[in-house]
Amino acid sequence: xxxxxxxxxxxxxxxxxxxxxxxxxxxxxxxxxxxxxxxxxxxxxxxxxxxxxxxxxxxxxxxxxxxxxxxxxxxxxxxxxxxxxxxxxxxxxxxxxxxxxxxxxxxxxxxxxx
Amino acid sequence: xxxxxxxxxxxxxxxxxxxxxxxxxxxxxxxxxxxxxxxxxxxxxxxxxxxxxxxxxxxxxxxxxxxxxxxxxxxxxxxxxxxxxxxxxxxxxxxxxxxxxxxxxxxxxxxxxxxxxxxxxxxxxxxxxxxxxxxxxxx
Numbered sequence: 001x002x003x004x005x006x007x008x009x010x011x012x013x014x015x016x017x018x019x020x021x022x023x024x025x026x027x028x029x030x031x032x033x034x035x036x037x038x039x040x041x042x043x044x045x046x047x048x049x050x051x052x053x054x055x056x057x058x059x060x061x062x063x064x065x066x067x068x069x070x071x072x073x074x075x076x077x078x079x080x081x082x083x084x085x086x087x088x089x090x091x092x093x094x095x096x097x098x099x100x101x102x103x104x105x106x107x108x109x110x111x112x113x114x
Numbered sequence: 115x116x117x118x119x120x121x122x123x124x125x126x127x128x129x130x131x132x133x134x135x136x137x138x139x140x141x142x143x144x145x146x147x148x149x150x151x152x153x154x155x156x157x158x159x160x161x162x163x164x165x166x167x168x169x170x171x172x173x174x175x176x177x178x179x180x181x182x183x184x185x186x187x188x189x190x191x192x193x194x195x196x197x198x199x200x201x202x203x204x205x206x207x208x209x210x211x212x213x214x215x216x217x218x219x220x221x222x223x224x225x226x227x228x229x230x231x232x233x234x235x236x237x238x239x240x241x242x243x244x245x246x247x248x249x250x251x252x253x
Contacts, residue, residue: 037146040150050155052159053164054167058170077141
């Protein structure tokens, strides 16, 4: 979905519809390549979210198809995944968008005195 | 101790995934499940997660699978259209035959005092054929 910013720059927030699991995976991979088990553990510590293995592989496949992550050569039987340059750009756009919405939400709560 | 039945259950559940997925992730998924079981994750939730993942994997349209689905749909449509078309094709000559029979059977049996076949168009095509065969007449 195309998002037009206030400053006139247009960003493509491709992560808007991929689901929370995919965004969490990208955030986790932003700090370096990881395999499935490491991703689940990192996301548990990062967001207190228990990612099921079925959800994990579904999200990894989707992100790989979108070209946002790539699979590295297998170590033992594990495939580490790495975020790609388009993946990092998409994550940045998505986090910017979340930040704006979050700031607006906080401001409204403040103004509403709730 | 619990690893054996757990591993067996996970293996069974992983068999629900498409072959393409199993080739790509199968071994890694089994190992991940073993690690999660060691961590204390309930076996049921792991199996459930993989089952839901498998269902999602089958339901998610893929380029190759989409082509196969379109081909199957076309085949199904062709079959469903082909059967009535076949029925129409088989009844059309019958209609023609019965119409010509009802109009022209006097030419086939000149002087015959036998009552000819009483034919109502189309529906009695087989009765006409049987009657003709029994009387050795083929117009």
